[in-house]
């Protein structure tokens with residue numbers, strides 16, 4: 388049979404037609420509790436009334452003009468991101484992958500313009516994920532991403548996550564930057580401890596190289612700070628964001644200091660759609676809400692509720708679950724049974740979770756989910772585990 392949609396995804400047999408807050412309705416009228424939020428994207432839930440209003444209003448006025456002209460909404464959102472972060476300047480993209488591409492180009496151009504054109508290599512970590520372009524599968528390096536797609540882009544060196552002796556050993560006169568996810572997402576929710584992120588910052592400073600953070604999944608309030616690196620008290624030179632910032636509208640951004648971005652002058656980089664009026668209108672509204680007084684405190688309170696309930700769940704079902712890890716509302720539950728068994732059984736109990744590396748199920752709910760919904764989610768997982776135990 389021919390498949391008009393190219394079959395690159397192993398999709399669940401579910402089709403959703405409507406969303407509301409942390410709930411998704413399918414075409415058969417079933418209501419699912421959404422603990423995946425479109426893979427950490429719908430951070431304000433589905434159909435948030437403020438975002439709907441902003442998008443609607445922008446749609447009635449102007450959709451697209453291109454980056455040949457000023458895009459006022461870009462300026463507004465860039466100013467807000469600069470106010471809220473380490474960054475001095477922002478490049479807008481449509482996706483996380485593109486934000487990462489900008490980050491790597493920027494790091495190389497920085498050294499090129501600073502009289503060290505030989506500094507091209509990026510040190511990255513095993514089990515990381517940075518996107519699906521040729522550049523970003525080269526950056527992550529895992530065979531499951533790269534196999535059959537060679538030749539890979541040169542200039543990426545891979546070391547084990549958290550092995551800083553290996554990082555130091557990999558640095559030489561050709562090194563441009565270190566690239567890391569402060570919390571590995573696809574890799575199975577693996578946070579880098581604060582002291583290790585600090586050490587990476589120090590290693591970069593000692594060696595005159597740049598620190599690039601990929602906060603595409605862990606950024607924009609997900610960990611209970613606006614950005615995950617804030618927990619460690621460090622700042623990067625360059626940071627890629629996406630997912631949460633658009634709240635469900637495709638939007639990414641590459642944030643940087645003036646110094647790191649010094650080579651990115653007119654004509655060096657671009658995107659037809661990047662930062663388009665619709666996307667940046669929504670992004671601005673998302674950021675305003677996340678920056679509302681008390682919003683992140685609430686995320687931390689919710690995270691405590693979820694974490695505690697999940698620890699209880701794991702203790703009650705040692706044949707199904709092994710451990711809980713993560714930060715804020717970015718939680719991984721390591722499974723004993725295959726993680727896909729848990730994800731699939733979840734569909735029978737109308738709960739959506741996301742599989743991750745290291746046999747983990749990911750909990751990445753909307754950041755405005757209620758404590759009652761979190762309790763409900765863990766109760767559903769309890770039933771999922773009991774059902775799976777019957778078959779063990």
Ligand SMILES: *Cc1c(COP(=O)(O)O)cnc(C)c1O
Nearest residue numbers: 482483484516517518572603604
């Ligand atoms: C999702 C993700 C990407 C890729 O983002 P796309 O929007 O799919 O291009 C890159 N890095 C991390 C950490 C991600 O979670």
